[in-house]
Amino acid sequence: MQLSNRALNIQASPIRKLVPLADSAKAAGIHVYHLNIGQPDIETPPEMMKVYAQFDQKILAYGPSQGLEFYRRNLVKYYSRYAIDINENEIIVTTAGSEACFLAMLAVGNPDDEIIIPEPYYTNYNGFATWVGVKIAPLTTKAENGFALPSNQEIENIINSRTRAIMICNPGNPTGAVYSKADLQRLAELVIKHDLFLISDEVYREFIYDGEVHTSIMNLPEISDRAIVVDSISKRYSACGARIGSIISHNTELMAALMKFAQARLCPPTLEQYAANACLSLQKEYFDVILTEYQARRDLVYNALQEIDDVICVKPKGAFYIIAKLPVDDAEDFVKWLLTDYSLNNETVMVSPAAGFYGTPGLGKDEVRIAYILNSRDLQKAMQIFKSGLQEYINKK
Amino acid sequence: MQLSNRALNIQASPIRKLVPLADSAKAAGIHVYHLNIGQPDIETPPEMMKVYAQFDQKILAYGPSQGLEFYRRNLVKYYSRYAIDINENEIIVTTAGSEACFLAMLAVGNPDDEIIIPEPYYTNYNGFATWVGVKIAPLTTKAENGFALPSNQEIENIINSRTRAIMICNPGNPTGAVYSKADLQRLAELVIKHDLFLISDEVYREFIYDGEVHTSIMNLPEISDRAIVVDSISKRYSACGARIGSIISHNTELMAALMKFAQARLCPPTLEQYAANACLSLQKEYFDVILTEYQARRDLVYNALQEIDDVICVKPKGAFYIIAKLPVDDAEDFVKWLLTDYSLNNETVMVSPAAGFYGTPGLGKDEVRIAYILNSRDLQKAMQIFKSGLQEYINKK
Numbered sequence: 001m002q003l004s005n006r007a008l009n010i011q012a013s014p015i016r017k018l019v020p021l022a023d024s025a026k027a028a029g030i031h032v033y034h035l036n037i038g039q040p041d042i043e044t045p046p047e048m049m050k051v052y053a054q055f056d057q058k059i060l061a062y063g064p065s066q067g068l069e070f071y072r073r074n075l076v077k078y079y080s081r082y083a084i085d086i087n088e089n090e091i092i093v094t095t096a097g098s099e100a101c102f103l104a105m106l107a108v109g110n111p112d113d114e115i116i117i118p119e120p121y122y123t124n125y126n127g128f129a130t131w132v133g134v135k136i137a138p139l140t141t142k143a144e145n146g147f148a149l150p151s152n153q154e155i156e157n158i159i160n161s162r163t164r165a166i167m168i169c170n171p172g173n174p175t176g177a178v179y180s181k182a183d184l185q186r187l188a189e190l191v192i193k194h195d196l197f198l199i200s201d202e203v204y205r206e207f208i209y210d211g212e213v214h215t216s217i218m219n220l221p222e223i224s225d226r227a228i229v230v231d232s233i234s235k236r237y238s239a240c241g242a243r244i245g246s247i248i249s250h251n252t253e254l255m256a257a258l259m260k261f262a263q264a265r266l267c268p269p270t271l272e273q274y275a276a277n278a279c280l281s282l283q284k285e286y287f288d289v290i291l292t293e294y295q296a297r298r299d300l301v302y303n304a305l306q307e308i309d310d311v312i313c314v315k316p317k318g319a320f321y322i323i324a325k326l327p328v329d330d331a332e333d334f335v336k337w338l339l340t341d342y343s344l345n346n347e348t349v350m351v352s353p354a355a356g357f358y359g360t361p362g363l364g365k366d367e368v369r370i371a372y373i374l375n376s377r378d379l380q381k382a383m384q385i386f387k388s389g390l391q392e393y394i395n396k397k
Numbered sequence: 398m399q400l401s402n403r404a405l406n407i408q409a410s411p412i413r414k415l416v417p418l419a420d421s422a423k424a425a426g427i428h429v430y431h432l433n434i435g436q437p438d439i440e441t442p443p444e445m446m447k448v449y450a451q452f453d454q455k456i457l458a459y460g461p462s463q464g465l466e467f468y469r470r471n472l473v474k475y476y477s478r479y480a481i482d483i484n485e486n487e488i489i490v491t492t493a494g495s496e497a498c499f500l501a502m503l504a505v506g507n508p509d510d511e512i513i514i515p516e517p518y519y520t521n522y523n524g525f526a527t528w529v530g531v532k533i534a535p536l537t538t539k540a541e542n543g544f545a546l547p548s549n550q551e552i553e554n555i556i557n558s559r560t561r562a563i564m565i566c567n568p569g570n571p572t573g574a575v576y577s578k579a580d581l582q583r584l585a586e587l588v589i590k591h592d593l594f595l596i597s598d599e600v601y602r603e604f605i606y607d608g609e610v611h612t613s614i615m616n617l618p619e620i621s622d623r624a625i626v627v628d629s630i631s632k633r634y635s636a637c638g639a640r641i642g643s644i645i646s647h648n649t650e651l652m653a654a655l656m657k658f659a660q661a662r663l664c665p666p667t668l669e670q671y672a673a674n675a676c677l678s679l680q681k682e683y684f685d686v687i688l689t690e691y692q693a694r695r696d697l698v699y700n701a702l703q704e705i706d707d708v709i710c711v712k713p714k715g716a717f718y719i720i721a722k723l724p725v726d727d728a729e730d731f732v733k734w735l736l737t738d739y740s741l742n743n744e745t746v747m748v749s750p751a752a753g754f755y756g757t758p759g760l761g762k763d764e765v766r767i768a769y770i771l772n773s774r775d776l777q778k779a780m781q782i783f784k785s786g787l788q789e790y791i792n793k794k
Contacts, residue, residue, distance in 0.1 A: 001592045001623055002561075007504040007654035016462065016660050037459070044457045052449040052668065060441045060638040062434070065413060095492050095640065098662040106528060107404040111508050127661020131503060133530060164399075195398045226398055241457040241667025243492065243640075257404035263413050264524020265495040269666050270638025271449065 010130045014123050014356020021339040022350050031347040032339070033382035035370045038173065038320065042238040042290060045282060051275040063270040065262040067093020067246070071273045074280040075246060082205065084218040084229075086248055092258050095268045096243040097203050097232030102128040103247060103261050104228050107254055108164045108197045109134035115199070116158055116166045118149065120323065120357035120364055122173045122201070137163065138359030143325045143367060146314035147175035149183045152190055159190075165197035165228075166190065171204040171214070174323055174357050174369040176298075176316020178208055181215040188223045198223055203232040203245075204319040206287045209295045212317060224250045235320075237279040242272040294320055297372040297379055304383035305370075308390060322370050323354055327394060331355070331368045334393050342389045349382045349389070407527045411520050411753020418736040419747050428744040429736070430779035432767045435570065435717065439635040439687060442679060448672040460667040462659040464490020464643070468670045471677040472643060479602065481615040481626075483645055489655050492665045493640040494600050494629030499525040500644060500658050501625050504651055505561045505594045506531035512596070513555055513563045515546065517720065517754035517761055519570045519598070534560065535756030540722045540764065543711035544572035546580045549587055556587075562594035562625075563587065568601040568611070571720055571754050571766040573695075573713020575605055578612040585620045595620055600629040600642075601716040603684045606692045609714060621647045632717075634676040639669040691717055694769040694776055701780035702767075705787060719767050720751055724791060728752070728765045731790050739786045746779045746786070 015037055022032045066072070072088040079086055094100040101124070109115060111133035117125060119138035129136045137158050141147040155166070166187060171178045179187075191198045200217040208214050217227040232245035245268075249255055301322055302315045310327035328334050332353035342348055354367035370386075372379060412434055419429050463469065469485040476483055491497040498521070506512060508530035514522060516535035526533045534555050538544040552563070563584060568575045576584075588595045597614040605611050614624040629642035642665075646652055698719055699712045707724035725731050729750035739745055751764035767783075769776060 001588075001594055003651060003654055004503065004505055004507050004510070004561075006507070007651070007658070010654065010657045010661070012657050013462075013660035039459050041456070043455045049452070049455075049457070052452055055446070055449055058440045058446075059438070060446070060636045062436050062637040065410075095666075096663065102662070106401065108401055110401050110403070111530060113401070124661045124663070127658070131528075131658070131661070133508060164401075191398075197398055239457045240459040241664070243664070243666045254400060254404070257400055257407065260407045260409050261404070261524070261528070263410035264407070264521045264528070265499070266493065266521070267638070267640070269492075269640045269669060272666060272669070 006130050006133070011126050011356070015352050018335060018339065018350070021336055025339045025348060029346065030343045033347065033349040033374060033378055033385065035372065035374065035382055036350045036352045038235065038371050038373060039240055040235060040238045040320070040373045041375060042293070044238050045279055045286070047278040047282070048237060048239060048275045051278045052271065055271055055274065060270060063267045063273060065267050066259060067091065067268060068270070068273045071277045074277055078280045079248070082214065082216055084216050086218070086250065090250055090255060091246050091248050092255070092262050093268050093273060094245040094247055095265070096234060097201065097230055097245040098124065100230040100232065100245045100247040101125065101201065102131060103258055104199050104230055105129060105132045105134055106261060107257050108199070112162065113164045114160065114162045115164060116155065117359070118147070118168060119359045120174050120354055121359070122169055123356050125167070136359050140360060140363065141175070141177070143312055143314065143323055147172065147177040147323070149179055149186070152186055155190055159194050163194065163196060165199050167199040167201070169201040171207055171318025173204065173319050174321045174354065176319050176321050178212060178214070178317040184215055184217055184220060188220045191223060191226050197226050197228055199228045199230060201230045203230070203235055206236055207291070207294060207320060208318045209291065209298060210317065218248070226251070228254065233276050233279060237276070237282070239276065239279070242276060243269060244272050244276045294372070296376060298322070300376055300379055301370055301372045301383060304387065308387050320372050322372065323367050324370060325367050326390065328366055331366055334390070335368060337393055338389050342392065344385045344388055347381065347385055349385045351386070403527050403530070408520070408523050408753070412749050415732060415736065415747070418733055422736045422745060426743065427740050430744065430746040430771060430775055430782065432769065432771065432779055433747045433749045435632065435768050435770060436637055437632060437635045437717070437770045438772060439690070441635050442676055442683070444675040444679070445634060445636060445672045448675045449668065452668055452671065457667060460664045460670060462664050463656060464488065464665060465667070465670045468674045471674055475677045476645070479611065479613055481613050483615070483647065487647055487652060488643050488645050489652070489659050490665050490670060491642040491644055493631060494598065494627055494642040495521065497627040497629065497642045497644040498522065498598065499528060500655055501596050501627055502526060502529045502531055503658060504654050505596070509559065510561045511557065511559045512561060513552065514756070515544070515565060516756045517571050517751055518756070519566055520753050522564070533756050537757060537760065538572070538574070540709055540711065540720055544569065544574040544720070546576055546583070549583055552587055556591050560591065560593060562596050564596040564598070566598040568604055568715025570601065570716050571718045571751065573716050573718050575609060575611070575714040581612055581614055581617060585617045588620060588623050594623050594625055596625045596627060598627045600627070600632055603633055604688070604691060604717060605715045606688065606695060607714065615645065623648070625651065630673050630676060634673070634679070636673065636676070639673060640666060641669050641673040691769070693773060695719070697773055697776055698767055698769045698780060701784065705784050717769050719769065720764050721767060722764050723787065725763055728763050731787070732765060734790055735786050739789065741782045741785055744778065744782055746782045748783070
């Protein structure tokens with residue numbers, strides 16, 4: 001009786017694994033500001049919550065494996081607002097972005113095949129890769145230059161005969177980097193040249209600051225058969241608990257295979273699709289309010305980090321994360337210390353050690369990811385604690 | 398650019414693949430009685446629906462990867478009613494039984510490892526096995542003797558060095574067979590002797606007829622470290638669309654690995670757990686009413702089948718399916734014909750060809766699965782149509 005290698009080897013979530021330390025701090029009466037997870041504090045749209053309150057079907061039945069048709073039809077309209085021209089048969093509704101990522105990897109990768117992903121990357125990609133048995137080939141990007149996409153030559157250096165896809169997260173978790181249309185066109189050239197898929201996780205599509213505009217890989221006609229978009233309503237509508245996402249592609253063979261995968265798990269949650277549907281009518285004004293708020297938070301966190309000696313970070317352009325390189329040897333030790341040994345006026349802060357977001361061993365050891373998902377007042381306090389904690393931590397060493 | 402082998406090879410759902418034919422029949426104005434899927438017509442408990450109506454949190458947030466603690470604590474009480482003695486850390490809440498099955502296979506199987514499953518079996522096990530890359534070694538059981546568990550010698554004949562687990566569905570979908578405590582003790586002996594896991598899908602736990610009692614593999618102390626139960630509220634509370642299941646085991650190493658798998662997909666739906674929780678207080682009286690109804694339906698369908706010449710079936714003891722062996726060469730052709738070429742008073746019936754439930758090629762070609770999930774009046778009509786359709790089909794051949 002033995003567990004599978006995947007069971008023995010899967011990485012513990014670097015975001016969630018320190019939660020017990022935070023729990024102990026709270027048990028000791030210390031308030032913990034959580035900047036470690038991407039759970040927004042923004043209210044879920046009342047339009048969505050109203051659907052739950054008013055749902056009057058008597059049987060909470062299975063829906064179609066592909067997702068409810070009216071919801072997919074309304075997703076078509078949503079996507080058209082971003083010049084993404086798809087039809088309802090080019091969408092499969094998934095159980096959150098998680099399932100969309102997993103199914104995308106499953107559809108393109110055989111065991112031991114490789115998917116190139118710029119690092120640092122969303123750590124759960126490791127989990128899905130482990131499930132599927134594919135290897136992530138990390139493409140290193142750097143805090144010093146805002147995690148910009150490396151040159152095509154650098155990317156080609158890690159493409160080999162087992163490479164099946166390049167996968168990006170745009171806007172990026174955990175980097176906050178946003179790829180320009182020119183960046184995406186470079187990637188398009190590469191995937192055509194090397195006959196690969198391009199998978200893009202665009203769950204932060206709307207979270208772009210300073211008036212910039214998002215480009216989807218679906219906006220590049222030259223790779224219409226190679227582009228796979230992974231999507232989710234979790235961050236967009238602050239509805240992380242609904243577990244509704246989608247996967248979209250023009251590639252009919254791929255969609256047919258994904259449909260068979262989708263049939264195996266029957267369907268995504270039914271009522272949650274009715275609820276998600278209510279969000280699709282929210283227009284630009286909805287996001288304008290949220291963006292103003294997040295941009296202020298970003299500026300607050302970025303400015304606070306700039307004020308700390310020897311901290312390196314570049315102002316993020318999107319999503320709601322920032323990676324900071326700290327003047328410490330072991331950022332995980334610092335993060336733990338903040339929870340176990342430090343408090344300021346009986347409060348402390350929790351951030352994520354960034355090493356877990358890198359695929360290359362040893363990278364990111366002096367970095368943390370900060371999710372700016374609290375209101376400005378709390379964020380201000382949290383950053384004061386972070387700053388003074390860091391100074392005390394460095395002094396005691 | 399090529400799809401993965403899994404994407405190219407995954408079986409289309411034999412339950413769902415004929416849906417387009419049913420849709421065409423409906424478009425032509427024909428009423429279709431659906432006996433092809435396990436979507437009960439029983440109302441979801443009002444206690445559960447009330448939770449959606451009254452939910453007043455402002456943010457639909459992520460829950461814990463393991464599932465909400467109060468829900469797991471109440472699951473402990475639910476399981477204790479079946480003499481299943483577990484604690485809340487021996488439960489992981491999953492996105493329906495589907496995810497529980499998938500994660501169980503993922504935890505015990507490496508690519509090309511084997512899991513023995515009595516056939517015919519729930520067809521989506523094929524899908525999860527394909528995802529994971531494990532092989533299902535089918536253990537053939539037969540309609541003629543009520544799909545009874547084969548002898549230990551027959552089972553040992555297919556155990557080899559790659560075998561990692563035996564997986565059962567008890568009560569069985571699609572067979573309606575229920576394994577006795579003695580059957581399970583035989584399996585326990587085998588998994589101990591050959592150092593395997595025993596996985597039991599017990600989502601139909603309450604659906605046992607004729608006053609018999611269900612035995613869980615969790616009731617066998619000799620395999621407490623080897624037993625993995627896959628569970629779901631979908632059928633139990635007619636809440637298929639909620640997508641809430643669970644996986645339970647006393648094996649701490651296994652649970653630790655499953656927890657890391659669970660973290661990768663963040664969490665099961667949040668509000669659905671609040672809703673599911675409301676069902677856990679439903680007592681025996683709730684199931685008594687449902688069981689009386691299902692037992693009547695079972696008798697109706699079984700008796701109707703008995704009246705048809707040359708149809709072979711054994712009265713099912715549990716779940717809400719029956720497999721019937723028909724006097725036809727190709728049951729799938731008959732099922733299609735019912736949808737495309739036959740109607741009685743402008744009505745027809747849809748059942749599932751059973752071949753897709755077998756792992757051994759060629760088996761089950763003359764069998765269908767009937768889900769008795771409609772009220773008795775509709776079921777009566779549907780079985781009349783089935784009977785007269787079968788007679789006309791045979792006569793025309």
